[in-house]
Amino acid sequence: MARPAKPTLLAVFILLVYVALSGATAYTLRPWIDEGWHGAPAWSLAFRGYMGTPCFVDPGLKDIDRYTYWIMPIYPVVQAAWYHIAGFSLESMRALSILCVLLALLCGAWVYRRLADDWPGTLLFLAFLACDYVNITGAAYGRPDAMALCFQAAAFAAYLRWRDKHLTRAILLSQALVVASGLTHPNGGILSFLGVLWLMLYLDRRRLRWSQLAPAAVPYLIGAIGWGSYIVRDPTAFVSQYGYQLGSRTLTAPWVLLRDEIVKRYLTMMGLRAHSVGSYGPHFLKAFVFVAYSVSVAAIVAVPALRRRTAARVVLGLICIDFLFLTFLDGTKAAYYLIYLVYPLTAATVLFTRWCWQGYPRIRPLIGLCLAGLLAIETGGVLDRVRRDAYHNEYLPAVDFLRAHAKPGQLVAGSHELGFVMGFQHDFVDDHLLGLRTGRWPDYIFVEEIYRLRFETVRLKDPAEYARLRERLAQYRSIYDKNFYQVLERQADLRRAGRQVTMAVAP
Numbered sequence: 001m002a003r004p005a006k007p008t009l010l011a012v013f014i015l016l017v018y019v020a021l022s023g024a025t026a027y028t029l030r031p032w033i034d035e036g037w038h039g040a041p042a043w044s045l046a047f048r049g050y051m052g053t054p055c056f057v058d059p060g061l062k063d064i065d066r067y068t069y070w071i072m073p074i075y076p077v078v079q080a081a082w083y084h085i086a087g088f089s090l091e092s093m094r095a096l097s098i099l100c101v102l103l104a105l106l107c108g109a110w111v112y113r114r115l116a117d118d119w120p121g122t123l124l125f126l127a128f129l130a131c132d133y134v135n136i137t138g139a140a141y142g143r144p145d146a147m148a149l150c151f152q153a154a155a156f157a158a159y160l161r162w163r164d165k166h167l168t169r170a171i172l173l174s175q176a177l178v179v180a181s182g183l184t185h186p187n188g189g190i191l192s193f194l195g196v197l198w199l200m201l202y203l204d205r206r207r208l209r210w211s212q213l214a215p216a217a218v219p220y221l222i223g224a225i226g227w228g229s230y231i232v233r234d235p236t237a238f239v240s241q242y243g244y245q246l247g248s249r250t251l252t253a254p255w256v257l258l259r260d261e262i263v264k265r266y267l268t269m270m271g272l273r274a275h276s277v278g279s280y281g282p283h284f285l286k287a288f289v290f291v292a293y294s295v296s297v298a299a300i301v302a303v304p305a306l307r308r309r310t311a312a313r314v315v316l317g318l319i320c321i322d323f324l325f326l327t328f329l330d331g332t333k334a335a336y337y338l339i340y341l342v343y344p345l346t347a348a349t350v351l352f353t354r355w356c357w358q359g360y361p362r363i364r365p366l367i368g369l370c371l372a373g374l375l376a377i378e379t380g381g382v383l384d385r386v387r388r389d390a391y392h393n394e395y396l397p398a399v400d401f402l403r404a405h406a407k408p409g410q411l412v413a414g415s416h417e418l419g420f421v422m423g424f425q426h427d428f429v430d431d432h433l434l435g436l437r438t439g440r441w442p443d444y445i446f447v448e449e450i451y452r453l454r455f456e457t458v459r460l461k462d463p464a465e466y467a468r469l470r471e472r473l474a475q476y477r478s479i480y481d482k483n484f485y486q487v488l489e490r491q492a493d494l495r496r497a498g499r500q501v502t503m504a505v506a507p
Contacts, residue, residue, distance in 0.1 A: 007119055011109070011126060018105060018130035018139075019098070021382050025140035026094035030390040033450045035142040036416025039093050040424050041068040042079030046088065051076055051230075054424040056416060057431035057438055062240035069234075070241035073227060074184040075144035090420040093142035100150040101139035105129055107153035108343050112350070114160045115311035121354045124371075128346045131378040133286060134269065138339035145339050148188025151181035152340070155192050159199050167204060168212045176219040183223055191325060191340050198317045203310075251331045261326065264333040266290065285377045292374055293345045296352035306355050315351065318344040398446070398485035405479065405489065406444050414446030433458070434472050436465070445476060447486040 037053070045051040051073070052065045061070060068076065079096060086092040105126060113122040129135050138146050155177035162170035174196045182189020200208065231238045251257065267273045270290050271283025300306045300316060307313070322341040330337060357367055399421050406412050412428050413435075422428040432454035435441040445451070459466040473488070480487035 007123060010123055014123065014126050014130045015102065015105065017127075018102065018136075021131065021379070022098045022101065022136050022139040024386045025136050025382060026091065026098060028386045028389040028391050029094075029137075029140050030395040031090055031417035031420060032141060033415045033417050035090060035093060036419050036430070038071060038075060038144060039079070039090070039142055040416065040419055041071070042076040042083060042093075043088055043424055044068075045076060046080035046083045051080075055419055055428050055430055057429055057433075058244070059437060060240065060244040063234055063237040064241065067230075067234050067237050068241075069231065069238040070245045072144070072183050072185055073230060074180060075147055078147065090142065090417075094140055097142055097146035098139045100146040101135065104146070104150045104153040104343075107150070107157040111153065111156045111160060112311075112347055114157075115314055116309075116351065116354075118354060121350050124353065125346060125350045127375070128350065128378070129343065131375055131382065132342055132346065133289075133378050133381045134335075134338050134342045136382050138336060141336065143336060144185040145188065145336055148181045148185040148192075149339055149343075151177045151184060152188055152192040152195065153343070155181065155196050156199065159196055163204060167207060168215060171200070171212055172215045172218065175216040179219040179223040183227060187325075187330065187337060188340065190329075191322060194321045194325070195318055198321060199314065202314060202317060251329070254328060257328050257331070260333050265326070265335055265338065269335050269338060283381075286381060288377055289374060292349055292370075296349040297345070299352045299355075300348055303355075306352065309351070311347075312351055315344050315347045319348065394483035394485065398448075398480060398482065398487065401480045402444060402446055402487050405487070410443035411440060412444045412446065413442035415448060415450040418446055433465070433469060436468055436472060441472075441490070443490050445473075445486075445488040447488060448484060 037056070040055065041051050041053050044054055048054075050066060051068045052063075053061075053068045053070075054065055056064055058064070064070075079093065082096050083092065086095060108129065109122050109126045112125045113119070116122070138149070155174045158177060159170045159174035162173065178189060178192040178196055181192040263273070270287035271285065272287060297316070297319060300312045307316075319341070322344060326337055326341065353367060353371065357364060399418070402412065403421070406427075409427060412418070412422055413431050414422075414428070416430040419428055419430070429440060429442065431438060431440070431442070432451055434445065455466075455469065458469055476488035476490050478486055479489045
C-alpha cells in the first residue's frame with residue numbers, strides 16, 4: 001500500500017502525544033507499593049553494591065535485606081544502571097518505564113505494519129495505543145511489566161524482520177529477547193515465548209528444521225547460568241523467597257478463575273466495580289472501549305473476508321494466548337497485566353475498523369465518530385486523572401506532615417513506596433505488624449490503602465495476632481487524617497515503655 005503523506009511526521013506527533021500523556025500521568029500518580037518493592041533492590045545494588053530489598057519485614061522472606069530472589073533480576077539491574085545516569089527517585093524510575101513503553105510502541109507498530117501492510121492502519125494503531133488508558137498507566141508506574149512488554153514486542157519484531165531470509169537468525173534473536181522478557185517478569189516471558197512460538201508455527205511451520213531450532217537453546221542456557229550463579233549464593237533464601245511469591249498466587253477451580261477474571265479484572269478496568277480510593281468520575285465510560293474490542297474480535301471471527309487475512313489470524317492467536325494465560329494461570333487478577341493484552345486487542349480493533357472503512361464508504365462518518373469517541377474516552381480518562389494530581393494534592397501533604405514531625409533516629413513504619421521519600425535507611429521499615437515479631441516498635445505509622453488492607457488480611461487469617469495488633473494500634477493517636485492518609489504517633493507516655501520493650505526483645 002502506498003505510503004500516506006508525511007507518515008513519519010504523523011508518527012512523531014503521535015509519539016509526542018504519548019510522551020506528554022505518560023509523562024503527565026507519571027508526574028501526578030500517587031506512589032504505589034509495587035514501586036517500592038521493585039525500586040528498593042535497584043537502589044541497594046546501585047548504592048550499597050548488593051541487591052537486597054532493604055526495610056522490608058516479612059518472616060517468609062529469608063535474607064531479604066541481602067539478596068533479592070522474589071523478583072526477576074533484569075529489571076533491578078537495569079534500574080541500578082539507570083539511577084547512575086538519571087539519579088535515584090520515583091520520577092526517574094517512572095521515566096524508565098515510559099522509555100520502555102515508547103520502544104514497545106515502535107516495535108508494535110512495526111509488527112502491525114509488517115503483518116497488515118497498511119500505513120493508515122499502522123498510524124491508527126499507534127494513535128490508539130498512545131492514548132490507551134491501560135498502556136499509559138503501565139508506562140507511568142515503576143513496575144517491570146513495561147520492560148518485559150518492550151522485550152516481547154522486540155521479540156515479535158525481530159522474528160518478523162529476519163524470518164524470510166535468515167530464519168535461524170530470526171529464531172535466535174527472538175528467543176534471546178524472550179529470555180530477557182522472562183528474566184524481567186515471568187508473565188512477560190511466558191507470553192513472549194508462546195507468542196513467538198505461535199508466529200513460528202503459523203508462518204513457518206513447513207520451513208522449520210531441528211538444525212534451525214537448536215540455536216534457540218543458547219539464550220536459555222546463558223540466562224540460566226546468569227540467574228543460577230546468583231541463586232547459588234544463598235539457595236535457601238531463593239527457596240524461601242520464591243516459594244513465598246508463588247504461594248501468594250494461588251490458583252483455584254477453572255470456573256472460579258474465569259469468574260474472577262471477568263469480575264475482578266475486566267469489570268474493574270471497565271469502571272463497573274470498585275475503583276481506587278479517592279477516584280471519582282464516570283468510570284463506566286471505559287466499558288465502551290472493551291465493547292469495541294469485543295465487537296472487533298467477534299467480527300474477525302465471523303466475517304470470512306476478515307478471518308482469512310494473515311494479520312487477523314496472527315492477532316486472534318495472540319489474543320487467545322494472552323486471554324487464556326491471564327485467565328487460568330494468573331491468580332492475582334491484577335489490572336496492570338492487561339498491558340500485554342491491549343496490544344493485540346487494539347490491532348484487532350484497527351483491522352476491523354480499516355475493513356469497514358474500505359468496504360463501506362457510506363458509513364465513514366459514523367466510523368470516524370466512533371473512533372473519535374473512543375479516543376476521547378481514553379484520553380479523557382488519562383487527563384482526568386492528571387487533573388486530580390493525587391501525588392501532589394493528597395500524598396505529598398501527608399508525607400510532608402510526617403517528615404516535619406518525625407525526628408532523626410525515630411522509626412517510621414509504612415508501605416514500601418514511602419522509602420522514596422523517607423529513604424531506604426534504618427529509620428524506615430515496611431512492617432504492617434508494627435514490631436510484634438521483630439521488637440522494633442515504630443514511633444510513627446503512615447497508614448493508607450495498603451496498610452488498611454494488610455490489617456484486614458491479618459484479621460481474616462489470624463484473629464489472635466490481629467488482637468495483638470489492635471492492642472498495639474490502641475497505643476497510637478492520629479495526628480493527621482486527610483485524603484485517605486493517616487499519620488499515627490505513639491503516645492508520649494508509652495514511648496519510653498516501648499523503647500524498653502524493644503531493647504528487651506531485640507536480638
